[in-house]
Amino acid sequence: MGTQQAGDAFLRNLDGLRGHTVASRPSWLGELRGAALGRFTRLGFPTTRQEEWRFTDLSRMLSIRFEPACGGASDGLASEAWALVHALPGPRVVLVDGHFRADLSVTAAGRGIVVDSLCRVLRDSPGLLAPHLAHYAPWREHPFVALNTGLATEGVFVQLAAGAVQEEPVHLVHLWTAAGKARVAHPRALILAEPNSRAAIVESYWGSHGSVSLTNAVTEIVVGRGAVLEHAKLQEEGDEAFHMATVQVHQQSRSSFTSHVVFLGGSLARNEINIRLEGRRCRCTLNGLYWARGRQHMDLRTRIDHAQPACASEELYKGILDERARGVFNGKIYVHRAAQQTDAKQTNRALVLSDQARVNTKPQLEIFADDVRCTHGATVGQIEPEAMFYLRSRGIAERRARQLLIWAFANDVVGRIGLAPLRTAVEQLLTAGDGLSVGPVAGRLP
Amino acid sequence: MLIVKNLHVRVGDKPILRGIDLEVHAGEVHAIMGPNGSGKSTLAQVIAGRDTYEVTQGEVYYEGVPLLEMEPEERAREGVFMAFQYPVAIPGLSNTRFLHAALNAIRKHRGLPELDAIDFLALIREKAAFLQMDAGLLERPVNEGFSGGEKKRNEIFQMAVLQPRLAILDETDSGLDIDALKIVANGVNSLRRPGRAFIVVTHYQRLLSYIVPDRVHVLYEGSIVRSGGKELALELEASGYGGLQRGAARDAAPALP
Numbered sequence A: 001m002g003t004q005q006a007g008d009a010f011l012r013n014l015d016g017l018r019g020h021t022v023a024s025r026p027s028w029l030g031e032l033r034g035a036a037l038g039r040f041t042r043l044g045f046p047t048t049r050q051e052e053w054r055f056t057d058l059s060r061m062l063s064i065r066f067e068p069a070c071g072g073a074s075d076g077l078a079s080e081a082w083a084l085v086h087a088l089p090g091p092r093v094v095l096v097d098g099h100f101r102a103d104l105s106v107t108a109a110g111r112g113i114v115v116d117s118l119c120r121v122l123r124d125s126p127g128l129l130a131p132h133l134a135h136y137a138p139w140r141e142h143p144f145v146a147l148n149t150g151l152a153t154e155g156v157f158v159q160l161a162a163g164a165v166q167e168e169p170v171h172l173v174h175l176w177t178a179a180g181k182a183r184v185a186h187p188r189a190l191i192l193a194e195p196n197s198r199a200a201i202v203e204s205y206w207g208s209h210g211s212v213s214l215t216n217a218v219t220e221i222v223v224g225r226g227a228v229l230e231h232a233k234l235q236e237e238g239d240e241a242f243h244m245a246t247v248q249v250h251q252q253s254r255s256s257f258t259s260h261v262v263f264l265g266g267s268l269a270r271n272e273i274n275i276r277l278e279g280r281r282c283r284c285t286l287n288g289l290y291w292a293r294g295r296q297h298m299d300l301r302t303r304i305d306h307a308q309p310a311c312a313s314e315e316l317y318k319g320i321l322d323e324r325a326r327g328v329f330n331g332k333i334y335v336h337r338a339a340q341q342t343d344a345k346q347t348n349r350a351l352v353l354s355d356q357a358r359v360n361t362k363p364q365l366e367i368f369a370d371d372v373r374c375t376h377g378a379t380v381g382q383i384e385p386e387a388m389f390y391l392r393s394r395g396i397a398e399r400r401a402r403q404l405l406i407w408a409f410a411n412d413v414v415g416r417i418g419l420a421p422l423r424t425a426v427e428q429l430l431t432a433g434d435g436l437s438v439g440p441v442a443g444r445l446p
Numbered sequence B: 001m002l003i004v005k006n007l008h009v010r011v012g013d014k015p016i017l018r019g020i021d022l023e024v025h026a027g028e029v030h031a032i033m034g035p036n037g038s039g040k041s042t043l044a045q046v047i048a049g050r051d052t053y054e055v056t057q058g059e060v061y062y063e064g065v066p067l068l069e070m071e072p073e074e075r076a077r078e079g080v081f082m083a084f085q086y087p088v089a090i091p092g093l094s095n096t097r098f099l100h101a102a103l104n105a106i107r108k109h110r111g112l113p114e115l116d117a118i119d120f121l122a123l124i125r126e127k128a129a130f131l132q133m134d135a136g137l138l139e140r141p142v143n144e145g146f147s148g149g150e151k152k153r154n155e156i157f158q159m160a161v162l163q164p165r166l167a168i169l170d171e172t173d174s175g176l177d178i179d180a181l182k183i184v185a186n187g188v189n190s191l192r193r194p195g196r197a198f199i200v201v202t203h204y205q206r207l208l209s210y211i212v213p214d215r216v217h218v219l220y221e222g223s224i225v226r227s228g229g230k231e232l233a234l235e236l237e238a239s240g241y242g243g244l245q246r247g248a249a250r251d252a253a254p255a256l257p
Helices: A003-012 A014-018 A027-043 A079-087 A118-124 A143-151 A385-392 A398-414 A420-431 B040-048 B072-077 B095-109 B117-130 B148-162 B178-190 B231-239
Strands: A092-096 A113-117 A155-160 A170-175 A183-185 A188-193 A198-206 A213-223 A228-236 A241-251 A256-263 A268-277 A283-292 A297-306 A312-321 A326-335 A342-352 A358-367 A372-381 B002-011 B014-024 B029-033 B054-062 B080-083 B090-094 B166-170 B197-202 B215-220 B223-228
Touching: A027 A143, A079 A170, A079 A198, A079 A228, A079 A420, A092 A113, A092 A155, A113 A118, A118 A155, A118 A188, A143 A213, A143 A241, A155 A170, A155 A198, A188 A198, A188 A228, A198 A213, A213 A228, A213 A256, A228 A241, A228 A268, A228 A420, A241 A256, A256 A268, A256 A297, A256 A398, A268 A283, A283 A297, A283 A326, A283 A398, A297 A312, A297 A342, A312 A326, A312 A358, A312 A398, A326 A342, A326 A372, A342 A358, A342 A398, A358 A372, A385 A398, A385 B072, A385 B095, A398 A420, A398 B090, A398 B095, B002 B040, B014 B040, B014 B054, B014 B223, B029 B040, B029 B231, B040 B054, B040 B072, B040 B080, B040 B166, B040 B197, B072 B080, B072 B095, B080 B148, B090 B095, B095 B117, B095 B148, B117 B148, B148 B178, B215 B231, B223 B231
Parallel strands: A092 A170, A155 A188, A170 A198, A183 A213, A188 A213, A198 A228, A213 A241, A228 A256, A241 A268, A256 A283, A268 A297, A283 A312, A297 A326, A312 A342, A326 A358, A342 A372, B029 B197, B029 B215, B080 B166, B166 B197
Antiparallel strands: A113 A155, B002 B014, B002 B054, B215 B223
8 A cells, every 4th residue: 555545544534533532622722623634634644755754654554544542541551661750750741542640640730830731731721721832843834743733632731930940850651551453642742941940851652562553742842041951752662653753842042952862662763853943042952862673664853943143053863773674864954044153063873783774864954144163974884893893802702892882872872861760761771771790781782 | 921923914915914923921021113014013903813914824822822713802811902002982881881891701701700890990990090090081981082192091001900911012102291101101010920921012212211121023014123132122212213124134033943
């Protein structure tokens, strides 16, 4: 089945999906949903004939008849998920199969801080959402964002009032339970960090092997003037999961935003992070790691719009590809005419461990200002023989040397995660957590 | 400890070593000097096990065992160590983690218990302090962002931790200022033992004022053209390598039995 026919089948199924959306009140929300679905119907699903989707073929995903997820009854959180939940004792919102679980969540309304399910906020204080929801993510242009905007039934709302400091990281947990049916959810997050606030937010996505699911997530983030926000997204869904996501970030002047994206799970997974630097003297740092094995397909995209002067962005994305995996990286930096004194640095590296693995990597710099410093570097390679020899010449066996070098390649990104509990959790996912004494022996390493 | 017999080595079609004979006994320090391109580093790397070189003729015995048949890690576990001329940077792997893996691989091979993190950290802190190495370098990624001098000192630090029986220093003096050179030389001298041998590969005599060799060999166009005592280094310092010619060997290395 081609993408077009598959998309049509998916669309025929749409009415069934629509029936499960929450009551479209207040009226602005109903109008928004209607407009977004209308937009989606016109856009259709992307095909590989479109440049942005050239290397990511959706036909297999679109041939699956997904049903809207029902709330998970089981508490079948993956043990790794629980470990991270317990390591992050702050406020959290847990969605199981796309549905909010109050019993597992620790919502907060500390001084100046709201962390809650989107539906509850919609019910109790929709006025908080109206000025922001769907004001940032590009639902008019992007079919999956449109679909999410039209169909999202649940999500997360985080608000930090001006000057508020949230000491403990906020954890947004998304979990798929095991199930025989193919299910879809469209989780939506809205994160508002008002001027001079400070917080760290972790989004984690977990699943069960052997269960088919589609997560179509949209996260909108506003980083107000002088605010400092660290955002991490960990995706460790099951081996038959599809994950399509857009993270849209708007930064106001003198704000600082750091993103960590770690993609390990899923069958086909794509993440787009778009940063708009809309005030002067913003800083943003984007770190990314993907590790694809088997027949996994991972597509990681970043776009940074330098719209105002004197902003700095720094980006490091790394991918590891093994077996028959396929990786796609696209990193765009767009420097608008007004954005003088832009300092932008992008690095992306791919480590290809097998003859059958492939990666397409494309840095794109579009610069319309003249007083800027922009650098980018992209490499695709294998393990360096010089490094192998160096390790072996110190007594480390060949296989172990290879493991350590793969670990080092990944850890160069993981080590930049400032939140120690998250860093540890990621290290454990990568290595089975055997610590300093013996180093990585199992886990993902060959 | 080390016997090199008629060693011929090439890279691609290019012969680099053309019949090296060398015998190093436990407790000795041998210096290998020679102009750029004479094959000094090739000899060091072949002994350490680098596979980009092709040995076309000759043999190398280490403690009576044919060395060339051993993998680089086996050589290391048996006590061969080379301080690299160009140490490799490994972003993402801390010096500590790297060296801990190395030391435990070697200890395990020797039938010694592996060191846990606490004992290991105590050991490396002591060694680092002795070499006046900034303790901050221990947690940094291996050689990443290290200055030239820090990299060379890190090699000697690894040697002090791993305690080899045969240590080859490949141009460890290049890029060192005089203070760093003295610290490195002190480190090496403190590791001199009756049971341990050193091969010091260097372009200049300077290092040999601090690490005084028992024997000096001059390598020229892939052959040892002269061998002598420590005074040979001084002589070369005065006369330079210009006067050397292939086949003009005086006092050459004694023929091996």
